Amino acid sequence: MLLYKLWRSFVKEILLLKRDIGGIVIIFVMPLLLIITITLIQDSTFKNLEGSKIPIIFIDNDKSEVSKNIKQELESSKTFELLTNFTEQSAQNAVFGGDYQMAIVIPKNLTKDINSNIDSKVQTIVSSFGLETDSSAVKKTVSKAKDIHLYFDPATNIGFKNNVMNAVNKMVFEIENKKIYKAFQDQLGTTENLEENKNLISFKEITPKKGNMDVMPNSVQHNVPAWALFAIFFIVVPLSINLVKEKSQGTSVRARISPTPYFIHILGKTFTYLIICVIQFLLMVAVGIYLFPYMDLPQFDVTGKMLQLIVVTLFSGLAAIGFGVLLGTVADTQEQSAPFGATSVVVLAAVGGIWVPVFLMPEFMQTIAKFSPMNWGLNAYYDIILRNSGIGGIAKEITFLFLFYVAMVAISLFYERKQNAV
Missing domain, CATH: 3.40.1710 (abc type-2 transporter like fold)
Structure with a gap:
């Protein structure tokens, strides 16, 4: 019975999303434009330094x-x-x-x-x-x-x-x-x-090897996971707006008085937006594999790493969804949730190492970065792509991401119950 209610909650979320096709397109298209633009700029900068003189x-x-x-x-x-x-x-x-x-x-x-x-x-x-x-x-x-x-x-x-x-x-x-x-x-x-x-005395760089070939990191290997993570966390904005709309339209009241537990309502949103996160990541990977070579960029290599990357994506998506649920639960209007959600994601990206490498930050900011869910997700992606780690090597990061989701949802449920207590 609970599974059926969860399924109906999932269908309800899909129907809500269908009413905002433009927003869904932005969720998918914006990250693709971002990753292509940033990677082209960085790669062309390196090529200009190599191919032309200052x-x-x-x-x-x-x-x-x-x-x-x-x-x-x-x-x-x-x-x-x-x-x-x-x-x-x-x-x-x-x-x-x-x-x-x-x-x-x-x-x-x-x-x-x-x-x-x-x-x-x-x-x-x-x-x-x-x-x-x-x-x-x-x-x-x-x-x-x-x-x-x-x-x-x-x-x-x-x-x-x-x-x-x-x-x-x-x-x-x-x-x-x-x-x-x-x-x-x-x-x-x-x-x-x-x-x-x-x-x-001279210097010789020792690089990781794949067979007999040296594995040299490139801009694509850094940008695809970083901006995929940024896109995943950006769903905080539409998710929080969705929750605020439900409160203003009375949907949340009907959900509370229905025989379906409220946490099923939250799980329905979780599954719906997890699918969006995975689709976002797969689109990013597809661009890196199939489009970048035609743009004279290095191809994104995920050979033997796709399962681990999907696992990191799922747990990163959970962390983003948890944060979006909390924001949508606490906010009273879309004017509160939308700008705060967008700004907080940018701040999390900056603190987490998306914009500036963590090792370049002041010492106190490096300490703060250790508590950023984006930093956990980014380290997990880099461990898999650049350091060839397996699931065991990223266990700590995905555990932190899951606990972050649980903590955010728990706080949201507690806040919602307290606000609606008679």
Whole structure:
């Protein structure tokens, strides 16, 4: 008998949804447009960085060995297009005015002063070992350290700025090392070829493997689960509006006085919106698998992972439905539920790591993120897609998502019973 009542409640929800076809279309179309737009923007950004050069101003006041080496390194990086017809003042005005991302100004006599400093220090070190040196050279005055001026557009991304500064520091460091090594060669009279002096330590990234192939994460693997989760939680808006409508139209009163328990009414909504969540996710996956390759984007690979992903989707959907039920139960008008629902989903997405990675947040925000249902769902998706975890590896996250649903529905039932107690 309860199953029949649950079925009738489910049918009632379907009929209600059919009255708002436009809203249902938005629920499905909005996430698809979002995932396509975001992925295209991110992927095209990466391709632009790889396939085209960023124009920057390069002013060489040294016109000697060190500045030529720096210029050669910048040109060989295939990232920058060097513009040289500027003075330092005009470069500063152009960069601060937003015309260019950055400018690099090499000071006068940079090579000469570096050579002088290195020779003086090397000869001092060599003489400390009791070796013969030119005593007059040891007494050379050490020049003050030179500054390479870097100008950045105030609107430049901080990550880009840090990457450029690190790259310039690395270039200067390598140039100085080679010159120091050469100075010791000259003082000690060795004949070893400087070009054969390779780095003793280098970096090699070890990536996960699938068979004999390296598995390299891409923008699609990050965006599909993230925005699918965002879409799942966005059903909070229509679900809460649905509940508010029922209160204003008297449907909830008829549901309470009927012989059907009120929790059956909530379960009917749960099953209905769970189906919507699964359809949303399957549409996202279909776009990633079939449409993205035609848009010159990486294909979304779900080989052997679909069952686990559906499980995460179901539990994430439960968490979203629980939150929507609570919001719709507490809110009195659509003007309360709709904007609060949309805003709260955006806040949950921001806190949960959809917009900004959690590890980039302040420490207290990282702690808050651990209590976000979106963060639980996102970690579960990433564990499956990027870390190749099974159901056992995501047990904690799906448990938290289910408990969140139970807690939200329990609070809603308690609130509803208290509000309608005679």
